[in-house]
Amino acid sequence: MSRPPPMFLTLLSILIxxxxxxxxxxxxxxxxxPWTPSPDARLFSQRPxxxxxxxxxxxxxxxxxxxxxxxxxLSNYALPLKTQGRxxxxxxxxxxxxSSVNWYGASDELFIPGGLDIQHRKxxxxxxxxxxxNSVRMPYSDExxxxxxxxxxxxxAKNPDLMEKRALDxxxxxxxxxxxxxxxxxxxxxxTTATWCCGADPCDASWSNDWLPGVVCKVxxxxxxxxxxxxxxxxxxxxxxLVIGADLRNEVRGVWGTMPWDRWASAAEKAGNRLLKMKxxxxxxxxxxxxxxxxxxxRTRPVRLEVEDRVVYSAHVYSWSGWGxxxxxxxxxxxxxFVASMRSNWGYLVEGDVAPVWIGEFGAPSEPGRGxxxxxENLMRYLKSIDADFGYWAINPRKPKDDEKETYCLVEDDWVxxxxxxxxxxxTELMRIGHE
Numbered sequence: 001m002s003r004p005p006p007m008f009l010t011l012l013s014i015l016i017x018x019x020x021x022x023x024x025x026x027x028x029x030x031x032x033x034p035w036t037p038s039p040d041a042r043l044f045s046q047r048p049x050x051x052x053x054x055x056x057x058x059x060x061x062x063x064x065x066x067x068x069x070x071x072x073x074l075s076n077y078a079l080p081l082k083t084q085g086r087x088x089x090x091x092x093x094x095x096x097x098x099s100s101v102n103w104y105g106a107s108d109e110l111f112i113p114g115g116l117d118i119q120h121r122k123x124x125x126x127x128x129x130x131x132x133x134n135s136v137r138m139p140y141s142d143e144x145x146x147x148x149x150x151x152x153x154x155x156x157a158k159n160p161d162l163m164e165k166r167a168l169d170x171x172x173x174x175x176x177x178x179x180x181x182x183x184x185x186x187x188x189x190x191x192t193t194a195t196w197c198c199g200a201d202p203c204d205a206s207w208s209n210d211w212l213p214g215v216v217c218k219v220x221x222x223x224x225x226x227x228x229x230x231x232x233x234x235x236x237x238x239x240x241x242l243v244i245g246a247d248l249r250n251e252v253r254g255v256w257g258t259m260p261w262d263r264w265a266s267a268a269e270k271a272g273n274r275l276l277k278m279k280x281x282x283x284x285x286x287x288x289x290x291x292x293x294x295x296x297x298x299r300t301r302p303v304r305l306e307v308e309d310r311v312v313y314s315a316h317v318y319s320w321s322g323w324g325x326x327x328x329x330x331x332x333x334x335x336x337x338f339v340a341s342m343r344s345n346w347g348y349l350v351e352g353d354v355a356p357v358w359i360g361e362f363g364a365p366s367e368p369g370r371g372x373x374x375x376x377e378n379l380m381r382y383l384k385s386i387d388a389d390f391g392y393w394a395i396n397p398r399k400p401k402d403d404e405k406e407t408y409c410l411v412e413d414d415w416v417x418x419x420x421x422x423x424x425x426x427x428t429e430l431m432r433i434g435h436e
Contacts, residue, residue, distance in 0.1 A: 031331055031371025041422035049418055050428055052132040053435045056099060058242055059182040079241055080281035082309040085353040088283065088389065098358050099431045100135040100186070100391035101128060101410065103174070107139040107190035107197065107250075108400040110155055111147075111167040113174045115396065117157040119415040121177040127416050128395060129181045131424070132431050136178050137247060137360060137391050139190035139197075140171060143219045145229040172236050179242035186285060186391075187233060188247035188360075189226070193219045196401060198251045198291065206259065207249045207267060227271045231278065238279045245283030246275055247314060247360060251292040259289040261297025268303050276307045285312045285358065288346060292316030292361065295346040302355070315346040316361040319375035330378070331371030338378040350386050359383065363393040365407040366421055373422075380426040387433045392423075 037045075054060045059075050077090040087095045103124070105114035115124050128136060148166045156162045162170050175185050191197040192204045203209045203217035207226040214220060230246065237243040248271055252264050265286070272284035286303050288295040295313050303311050319331040327337045339347075349355045364376045383390060397409040410419050418424065 031374075032369040035368050035370050035373035037422050041425050044422075044425040044428075045420045047420075049130065049420060049424070050132070052129055052134075053431065056097065056132075056431065056435060057129075057134045057182040058096065058184050058244075081244055081283060083283070083312060083356050084309065086350045086356055088312060088356050095434070096184075097387070097434065098135050098184075098186075098389035098391065099133055099427075100137055100358070100360070100389075101131070101133040102137045102139065102361065102391060102394040102396075103128070103178075104139050104190075104394050104396055105400055106144055106167070106171050106174075107141040107188075107194065109194050110151075110400045111141075111144045111149060111194060112151055112155060112170045113138065114398065114400060115415040116159045116162070116170070116174075117155050118413070120158050121174045122180070123158075124174075124395075124415055125177040125181045125183060127411060127418075128178070129183055131395075131410060131418055132428060133183070133392075134431075135184040135186060135244075135391075137186050137188050138171070138175060138178075139188040139250065140233060141190060141194040142192045142221055142226065142229050143194040144168070144171070145232050146219065168233070168236065171233075175237060175243060176240065179240055182242070184242050184244045185237075185240075186245045186247050186283075186360075187237065187243065188250060188285075189230060190250040192221050193217070196399065198253070205253050206264075207252070207271075223267060223270070227274050230271060230275060234275055234278060234282070241281075243282075245285050245312065246272075247285040247287065248272065249287065251316060252287060252289050253291050254289070261289055261294075262301055264289055265297065265301055265303050269305060272303070272305045272310070273307075276305060276310060280307050282310070283312050284310050285314050285360070287314040287316070287360065291321070293321050293345055295349065295357070296344065298349065298355070312356045312358055313346065313349060314358045314360040317342070317359060317379055318362060319364065319372050329371075330375045332374070333378060335378050335381065338375075339382055342382055347382075347386065350388065356389060358389040358391060360391040361393045362390070363408040364423060366409070366419055366423070367407075376423070376426070380430065384426075384430055384433060388430070390427070390430065392427060 058077050078092045081088050089095050103113050106112055144167050148168050150166050153163055178185050208221055208223040209217045210222045248268050252259050268286045293315055320329050322330045346357050349357050364372045395410050396406050397411055397413045399406050
């Protein structure tokens with residue numbers, strides 16, 4: 001029996017590979033095809049935004065009977081908060097559901113939360129409350145804490161009372177603007193070097209980088225440095241009862257996408273215990289490994305702190321999450337495949353009533369392709385089914401670097417006008433579960 005000539009085998013291999021890559025290209029191109037919003041989403045965009053649910057906020061503003069012009073906080077919950085099974089609850093066992101949004105910027109090159117050149121911080125806080133979010137995740141960089149530079153005047157154009165203030169002073173002032181509106185705040189150590197997160201730079205992949213050669217990292221940091229930075233930030237906020245927690249580190253991922261859960265859990269316990277010595281009431285938020293999505297290790301090796309009922313886990317879920325798996329990225333998944341991944345990674349903690357999980361980051365563009373829309377629909381369907389705690393990324397209409405447009409934004413460039421589309425529709429529905 002004669003063998004096919006080498007040229008024929010070569011051509012056949014090229015044909016097979018070409019066909020495979022053509023189908024792969026077509027599948028990827030299909031993900032980018034513009035998605036048409038549903039009639040319900042279009043109708044939502046044409047109506048006024050529903051009023052926020054006052055009962056969902058830790059405190060509300062009300063006018064006292066004796067002084068009609070003086071505003072006093074009215075507590076909706078018996079603080080401090082704690083954990084109970086899958087929920088965050090007050091001292092009476094009443095659930096406080098985190099319906100959060102991220103307000104970023106202090107972790108980036110300009111060292112301050114975004115928008116302070118466009119609106120006063122109190123106006124931004126009022127916008128966040130008007131959107132219905134009862135809590136805000138506030139990221140910072142370790143470089144911001146170490147350098148604590150004086151902020152350039154043009155970046156504070158609408159906040160003249162903050163002129164000549166340092167970065168940490170501005171950060172604290174923004175936190176106070178939020179809490180004065182009754183909005184809870186969770187502080188987040190986002191990245192070591194002040195820049196957009198999160199790339200392949202090993203210097204910023206975890207909480208410490210002192211094992212790398214000294215000339216490699218712009219900001220060199222030990223584990224002890226990381227904890228001391230936390231103590232510096234939270235020491236400024238310890239008297240504010242609506243600062244409810246510390247999200248210890250954003251998207252821990254090690255080098256080349258690897259990070260042993262036990263190593264991270266041990267570091268989280270060390271940092272969490274140090275913070276709880278400052279104030280025992282704080283919630284200690286521990287994110288998953290592999291860029292925040294993987295909490296499988298908590299099944300057999302949970303994070304345990306010296307103060308009970310303090311641990312909240314956090315997961316991040318984006319359309320590109322799930323890369324490298326057989327089923328592919330979440331933008332491609334069917335709903336059963338998506339749910340199976342969520343349950344394996346972190347959903348077991350919620351569905352099994354083991355511990356709270358806060359989806360601290362997720363998001364999608366205002367004009368999604370079919371892939372982003374598929375991911376969003378699957379995620380919202382699952383989050384609604386388990387009545388999840390969540391934190392959308394992000395409120396910001398612009399990124400600090402080069403003033404680039406933030407396609408995931410929830411407000412227009414004026415930081416006041418809401419973007420009323422499919423995302424706010426679904427999050428408004430998610431906020432209202434359990435309140436109607």
